Structures are given as C-alpha cells and as structure tokens.
Amino acid sequence: MGVTIRMFLKRKEVKFVFHKHLLLFLITILIPTLILLSFQVYRIKHDARGQLESSSRTYLDRSSRNLDILLDQMNQMVLQISLSPSVLDLLKHPFDQSAYDYAQTKEQLRSWTVINPLFHSLYLDILQNRKVLTTNEGIYDEADFYDNAFLRGLNTVSTNKSSSWIGLRSLPSEDGRNILTFARSIPPVQSTPLGILVLNVQQDVFYNTWMNLHKDQVGPMVLLDPEGRMISEPIQGLDAEKIADSLQAGTVQSERRTIGGADFFVSAYKLPSSGFVIIQLSPFAAYDKQVTDAYKQAAMILLIVAAAGVGVSYYLASMMYMPWRRLAERLKGFVFTGESRDPYAFVNYAIHDLLAVIRKNEPIVRYQLVHELLHDHRVESSDITVRFREAGIQFVYPYFAVLVMIDESMDHQGKIANQLLYLYSLAEDALGVGIPSAGTILDRQKIGFIVNLEHEEMDAFQMARLEDVCRSIQNLARNRIDATVSFCISSVYPLEQLHEGFEQVKRMIVYKAFMETDIYFSKPMEENVHYQYPAAYQKLIMNAILSTDRDAAESYITEMFDRYLENSVYPYPKLLQTILVLMSHVISSLVQEGFDIGPLMNEVDLLQLQHCQNRDELRQLLVSQTDQVILYLETLRRKDEEYGAIVHQAITYIENHYAENISISDVAASLGISPSYLSRIFKAEVGKRPQEYLTEYRLNISKTLLKDHRKTLQQIIEQVGYNDVHTYIRSFKKFEGTTPGEYRKRSMDHS
Missing domain, CATH: 1.20.272 (Zinc Finger, Delta Prime; domain 3)
Known part of the structure; x- marks a missing residue:
C-alpha cells in the first residue's frame, strides 16, 4: 500500500515535467533580458537627468555672467559721472558755486539719464552743504528733499570710502513704484566721501535688459536683489524669498519641484560679488519624454524577446522531452503499468520496477545470514541451513571455521576503488574450488568467510588445505592489484557456535603483531605459565x-x-x-x-x-x-x-588561555610590554611568531579532541579558542595538509 501511494505521488510530481522545463527555459531567457533592459532604462534616466542638470547649470552660469556684466556697466557709469570735473568741483567747493554752476552740473547729470534708457533718475547728495541736486527738479535742501529718509539711511555709504548700496525700493515721488537703486560714495579718489551719487533704474527695464542678454532661454528666470526682494515677476507656487534666504554666496542649490502642476528642475545661485540671487526653472517635460520613450522601447524589446523565448523554450523542452518519449515507447513492450502514463512517469516507473527486480535477483555479496551467524543473532540451526539452501549454498559437513582476510595494503597506499570488492571476489572464487563457504565484507579492511570442514578438529590436513588456498589468494592479490593480505583462521565449531569462532579470530587480529606468519591458525595458549614481568x-x-x-x-x-x-x-x-x-x-x-x-x-x-x-x-x-x-x-x-623569562611567561599565558579569544596584544599586555617587542624577542628565541605558536598549540589540542567522535566540530573550535569554523578549517589545512574531517576519519580508521 505504501509503495502504491509513493508511486502515485511520484507520478503526480512528474506529470507536468514538460511544462516545468518549458517555464524554466522561458525564465532563463527572460530574467537576463529584464536585467539588461533595467540597466538600459536606468542608464537613459541617469543620462537624461545629467543632461538636464548640466544644461541648467550652464544656463545659470551664463545668466550670472550676464548679470555681472550689466552691474559692472552700471558701476562704470557711476564712476564716470563721479569723476567728471564739474561734479568734482561742486563736491569740493559747494559754497563757491553760483546758481549758474549748479544749473550746468544739473544739465550734465541730466544728459546721462537722457542718453541711457536704463536710468530713471539721478541725484547728487552734497555732504558739505547738505544740498541735493536732482536731474529733474533741481536743487533741494536735504531736509526738504522728498527722498531724504532714504539718504539718512545711507550712513555707512556716506562715512566709508568707496562704499555702495544696491537694492529694490519704493520711490516716494512715484506713488510707491518700485525702482532699483544704485548708491555710491564719491569721489572714489577721496579718502573721505564728499557726496553720494544715487542712480535709480526702473525695475522692469533692468530685468528686461538683463533677460535680453540671453540668447536661448530654457525656462522661467527669477531675479532677486541682495536683500532678497523680487525684481522679476513672482511665479505662483515658488517661494523665491525662502530659497534666497537659504543660499550662501557663491553656492548653487538644485532640486526637483512641482510648481503650478508642472515639474521643474530648480537651480538657484547667489552671486558672491553683488549678492543678487538668480533662480532658473528648467521644465522636466523633455526628461520625462526621454524616460517614457525608454520604457516604451524596453517594453517592446521585452515583448519581442518573450515571443521569441516562448518558441526557443518550447523547442528546447521538446528536445529534452523527446528522448524520454522514445525510451517510453521502447519500454512499453517490457513494462506493464495498467494505465496510460506521461513518458516521464512511465520511464520513472520502469526504472523503479527494474531496480526492484535487480535487488531481488542480484548476487549476494554481503550475506545477512553470515552477519547473523558471526555476531550471535540467535538463529536456529535448522533455520540457518534452510536459508543457506535458499541462497544457493550447500554445506556438506557439520563442522565449520571462521576465516577472516585482512587487507594490509590499506594502511600504506590508500584505498583503491573497489579493491575490497575485488579481493572478496578473488577469495570467493579460490575457496569455491573445493571448500564450501559463504562470506561477507566486515568493514573497510576485513572480509569474513565461514568455511565448511570435514573433520571435527583442525588437523594437519585441513590446515595445509586452507593454507594452500590462502597462499593462492595472496599471490593473486599481489600480482593483480599489488595488494598484501593476511589471514586469521579460528578453531572448528558447529554451525550454531560460529560466533565464538569469530570472537576468537578478533582476538587473534589484536595479537597478530606477536605472531610469526601472515596466515594465523588459532591454537590453545598456555594460560597457566608463570609470568615474570620485566x-x-x-x-x-x-x-x-x-x-x-x-x-x-x-x-x-x-x-x-x-x-x-x-x-x-x-x-x-x-x-x-x-x-x-x-x-x-x-x-x-x-x-x-x-x-x-x-x-x-x-x-x-x-x-x-x-x-x-x-x-x-x-x-x-x-x-x-x-x-x-x-x-x-x-x-x-x-x-x-633558551627561552628568556619574558618568552617563558608568554608561552605560559598562551598555553593557559588558548581556549579564550585572545590576541598577541592580550599576551603582551599581561606582560606589560608592547606587541612588537614581544614578537621580536619571541621570534628570536623560539623561531616563530607568537601568533604561529598560538595557532599550532590550538591545532595540536584540537587534533586530540578530533579523536573523540562524540564531539562536534563546533564544540571543538569553541574549546580551542576559535569563533569561526571556516577560519579553523583553513588554519588546520594550512598546518596539517588535510581538513579536520579527513584527519578525524583517518584517526577513526586507525582506531
């Protein structure tokens, strides 16, 4: 019943193997394609973002240079006006000037505003006599001047040489209209300022003039004065003043923002020379289009590869499926399953059926019955005889001996593939010529036989006969596979007491070093001889x-x-x-x-x-x-x-604390010296570094622990101070030339 259920589950498991192979091949094709396409899309996104940032930075840099040029021109104009002879004479000798002189200077200043459309108005504050000369109204006492509040606020400009002020403000005479004012102390050649030249520029005219300097505009531009006030028109959804407040002079700040429902790449820059802030908005539309096109292209490629992959996968799955189907067709005449099966399931069933037949009819190499006899499993004598007869073995005589063949070459040259099986075959053939026998493989080095003998005692005739057979086996083993074998043969026992003969042979194997030949027959020993210990x-x-x-x-x-x-x-x-x-x-x-x-x-x-x-x-x-x-x-x-006191103490510390997670620094610290000094004197006196000594000491301790099969590898490394199994295995193989597992296996084989 259990076999039937397992076969049913196995059939259900392999029923759709073709579809599994088809899916596996398809996945094998699609996964690398997805990885490559993902990398391609990422590269396009990265390149598009880089291009957008690069163009924005380039345009921002060009805009800042244009603004610097425009401001430099304004400063040059102010400098030219301040250095004109009439202005200098008026500033130096204001009390000596007549009304005509004031009128002449006024007209000269007015000419500057006429020839330059940028200028809205211009006036000169004369500090010595507190007069203000304007280009439009004439001359005022400073106290009566309509813009005297602004002039009073320019204390730093009026007291410091070559000081200036630039900013956006409301002009009182223009009903609150915003203008951009450039104020500068003059003359620049004087250590103490004699006056202040104030140049007013219309806000929109200045902004438009600056914008006209740009050849290709990629997006909206925002300009703020050094105080963070808007010179350009505000953009809804953009807090330009907040951005300006967060900027440091000479720094650029960039980020993606959604403004008015559209995405922009916002770049802001604060000019270090003048303090003006430029904010440039680059639309993300072009970037988004590139990314969208990349996704579309990737999806198209994936569809094409998927379509081709289905065909290729189906072809490969069919190629793998075809041999199974052909094999199933050939096996149908030999295997009857009682139902229609998938070729995979049919072949699987046929293989299991074939293995069952082989197990049932294969030659018996390791007879279970021989094991039962040799290990005293309390089998009845009549039952043993019947079971031997069923196995095709006929014993003629009622007397038996145990013969054990030992492969001595195993300890010296290593195990040759199937060597023990070959030796078993040699011995079985040699014994089968004239001595009824049955055998089994006892372990990796020993083969056991029960041999049927004619006489109740192991007389000279039977010993000579067995010795001839053993010599023949030795010669065959030596000539054919260069193997050395020895034999231990018990006394004669009845069939039901053969386990006693096996125990006798096991004792002989232990004492074979004291024996003189390689074919040992059991003999009684004089147990009552008086023994004298040396x-x-x-x-x-x-x-x-x-x-x-x-x-x-x-x-x-x-x-x-x-x-x-x-x-x-x-x-x-x-x-x-x-x-x-x-x-x-x-x-x-x-x-x-x-x-x-x-x-x-x-x-x-x-x-x-x-x-x-x-x-x-x-x-x-x-x-x-x-x-x-x-x-x-x-x-x-x-x-x-040879070892000095320090080295001896270091060795003592290592041998007492090797099971702990210590380092050479710990050893040196316990001695009150530096690790480098310890390593130097240790190497000079011992011939190796302290770390090598610690490693070899731990490995020697672990070799002893490996001989105890009850301890796991994890327990052993914890007892010798290692935290990691892989580190221990590498160290062990480096110093011993083999792995801990191989060393343990070899030690167990020897024992």
Whole structure:
C-alpha cells in the first residue's frame, strides 16, 4: 500500500515535467533580458537627468555672467559721472558755486539719464552743504528733499570710502513704484566721501535688459536683489524669498519641484560679488519624454524577446522531452503499468520496477545470514541451513571455521576503488574450488568467510588445505592489484557456535603483531605459565628516557624483545599487556617528575599497537614512542635553557588561555610590554611568531579532541579558542595538509 501511494505521488510530481522545463527555459531567457533592459532604462534616466542638470547649470552660469556684466556697466557709469570735473568741483567747493554752476552740473547729470534708457533718475547728495541736486527738479535742501529718509539711511555709504548700496525700493515721488537703486560714495579718489551719487533704474527695464542678454532661454528666470526682494515677476507656487534666504554666496542649490502642476528642475545661485540671487526653472517635460520613450522601447524589446523565448523554450523542452518519449515507447513492450502514463512517469516507473527486480535477483555479496551467524543473532540451526539452501549454498559437513582476510595494503597506499570488492571476489572464487563457504565484507579492511570442514578438529590436513588456498589468494592479490593480505583462521565449531569462532579470530587480529606468519591458525595458549614481568628492563628504559639517551633506550627495548617476545611461551594477551604497562609506567613516571604530559599525549598513542603487522613493526613502534618522549623532554629542557623569562611567561599565558579569544596584544599586555617587542624577542628565541605558536598549540589540542567522535566540530573550535569554523578549517589545512574531517576519519580508521 505504501509503495502504491509513493508511486502515485511520484507520478503526480512528474506529470507536468514538460511544462516545468518549458517555464524554466522561458525564465532563463527572460530574467537576463529584464536585467539588461533595467540597466538600459536606468542608464537613459541617469543620462537624461545629467543632461538636464548640466544644461541648467550652464544656463545659470551664463545668466550670472550676464548679470555681472550689466552691474559692472552700471558701476562704470557711476564712476564716470563721479569723476567728471564739474561734479568734482561742486563736491569740493559747494559754497563757491553760483546758481549758474549748479544749473550746468544739473544739465550734465541730466544728459546721462537722457542718453541711457536704463536710468530713471539721478541725484547728487552734497555732504558739505547738505544740498541735493536732482536731474529733474533741481536743487533741494536735504531736509526738504522728498527722498531724504532714504539718504539718512545711507550712513555707512556716506562715512566709508568707496562704499555702495544696491537694492529694490519704493520711490516716494512715484506713488510707491518700485525702482532699483544704485548708491555710491564719491569721489572714489577721496579718502573721505564728499557726496553720494544715487542712480535709480526702473525695475522692469533692468530685468528686461538683463533677460535680453540671453540668447536661448530654457525656462522661467527669477531675479532677486541682495536683500532678497523680487525684481522679476513672482511665479505662483515658488517661494523665491525662502530659497534666497537659504543660499550662501557663491553656492548653487538644485532640486526637483512641482510648481503650478508642472515639474521643474530648480537651480538657484547667489552671486558672491553683488549678492543678487538668480533662480532658473528648467521644465522636466523633455526628461520625462526621454524616460517614457525608454520604457516604451524596453517594453517592446521585452515583448519581442518573450515571443521569441516562448518558441526557443518550447523547442528546447521538446528536445529534452523527446528522448524520454522514445525510451517510453521502447519500454512499453517490457513494462506493464495498467494505465496510460506521461513518458516521464512511465520511464520513472520502469526504472523503479527494474531496480526492484535487480535487488531481488542480484548476487549476494554481503550475506545477512553470515552477519547473523558471526555476531550471535540467535538463529536456529535448522533455520540457518534452510536459508543457506535458499541462497544457493550447500554445506556438506557439520563442522565449520571462521576465516577472516585482512587487507594490509590499506594502511600504506590508500584505498583503491573497489579493491575490497575485488579481493572478496578473488577469495570467493579460490575457496569455491573445493571448500564450501559463504562470506561477507566486515568493514573497510576485513572480509569474513565461514568455511565448511570435514573433520571435527583442525588437523594437519585441513590446515595445509586452507593454507594452500590462502597462499593462492595472496599471490593473486599481489600480482593483480599489488595488494598484501593476511589471514586469521579460528578453531572448528558447529554451525550454531560460529560466533565464538569469530570472537576468537578478533582476538587473534589484536595479537597478530606477536605472531610469526601472515596466515594465523588459532591454537590453545598456555594460560597457566608463570609470568615474570620485566621490571628490570622497565627501570633501565625509564632511566635512559630521563637521561635522554636514545641509543641506550633502543638497546634495552631490543634486549627485552629478544628475551620476552622472541620464542616466548607467554600467552599473547600477557605480551600485549607487558607493552601497555611499560608505556603507561613511562607516562606516569613523567607525571610524577612534574612534567606536563598534555602535549606529549598527541604524539604517544598506545592504540597504534593493534595496527602493527609483525614483531619488527611492534618493536619499531615502541622505539618510536620512546623517542617521542625523549624528544619532548629535550624540547622542554631546551626551552628552559633558551627561552628568556619574558618568552617563558608568554608561552605560559598562551598555553593557559588558548581556549579564550585572545590576541598577541592580550599576551603582551599581561606582560606589560608592547606587541612588537614581544614578537621580536619571541621570534628570536623560539623561531616563530607568537601568533604561529598560538595557532599550532590550538591545532595540536584540537587534533586530540578530533579523536573523540562524540564531539562536534563546533564544540571543538569553541574549546580551542576559535569563533569561526571556516577560519579553523583553513588554519588546520594550512598546518596539517588535510581538513579536520579527513584527519578525524583517518584517526577513526586507525582506531
């Protein structure tokens, strides 16, 4: 029922695979197109906005230059008038002038207003006699002059040399009409002003004159005097005075604004020389048109690409769909589903059906029954016989032994692809010639067989027969795939007790380093032999280690092996126990001597004893382990001699705080020195920088923790002071040449 439901869901899932492929190809085409079109529209918008801002700035700059030119001309006229001889004589000697002289000067001033249409009126305030000479009315006493309030307000102009005032104001004689007034103290050559020349210009005439200087106007222009008063006509919706108040002299302010229902790009500039403010309004219509055209063009391109994409996607989806349909047509004669199916669903069903047939009929490589027998799963003897018969295996005799083949080459040259399966095939064929057997793969290095034997005891005939087969397998493995294999063979047991034979073989594998051949037959050991522990050699080896005498340590180990292991009558467990006790005594003695054995535990690994293949390897391992201890003692003593007090304290701090998030600055601060000085003396004495020492120390601690499969990688890095897994993996691979996962896997395989 469960299989039926899963197949139904699978069919529903793949029913519309063609449409999914079609949609996938279409999306693959449209998404890059959308990205490119979006970038194109953005670029057009950006360029159009840049052009609008650039043209507005250019026009604003040209307008400001024209205004400066116009104001300079006004100043030149004022200067020419002030330097005329009649005006200078009148200012210097006002009391000596006759009525005729005043009339002449008046006419001269009037001529200036006549020849220049900009001028509305002009008058001269004579400071010595407080008279005002106008171009229209004549001469007034200052107190009776109709514009005397304005003159009284020009205190700074009348007291400072070359002072001036420009601004928009209402002229009293013109019924409140606004005029633009230019007032300047004269003469400019005099240290103390003698008079004030006031030039009045009509507001609209000045604005129109300035506007006529522009050749091409891109939008409305607004002009304000230095006091922020409007010279041009106001624009509804534009607060020009507020904009003028926020401006600093010489600065430009630009922004987009909606004025009167239309969008404008508003640029304002305050002239630094005169204080006039120019506001220029550029319509956004041209910009909006460019953007709209860009969107239209993008939409058109997208429609074209979408139309073409549908065709291309349909073609590609059909190309992917066609092989499935052809395969479905060919499979219809071999697979019956009972209903009409989509080709994808039909092929999927056919594959699952084929896999089910293969699983049912494939040759059994890893027999479950063999596992049950070897691991004591309490299977009844009669049931075992029936199940073996169903699997096509016939056992003739009632006696059995366990044979385990060990791939010794795995430890040295790495795993070759399918090597263990190939070795299994070799062994199965060799045993199948004359010895009924059934086997399974036990782990990555071992293959187990149960072999059917004729006799109840493992006599010489049966041993010779099995040894011949094992030698044949060894030769084939060596010649064909350059592999080295060894064999462990148990005593003879009935079928229901084969798990005891397997336990016997497992013990033999542990003690195989003490055995003399690569084909080991189980034999009874003399467990009652009186055992004498080599205490004298233990003391001699320990003294040699403490005195760091490698030659003496190796010599004592060799003598101990010759006496206790070669041709020894002691049982294998006692011999292995001797080695373990000896090395444990060495470690415990170091602790009693006050040595910190933490770093040493990374180098001395007693579990490697079980991986030794023969006695020579066992002896070499013991020599190597003692050499590591001696090397560690030499290192400690060399540190004590060579490292200065500061470096020693730094190392102590690092080794006590490595699990914390410390830096070299923290180490230096704990010693009261600078990080640079610490790095220099540390490098000189230790040969590496403090950071390298800290990293290597953390990694050595982590290598020990990696051997504990219960700890996760996150837990390990937190215990050695790392905050980030990726940083730890990079450091580990840099110093160790492999990743933490590979190191852990290799360590677990060895154990």
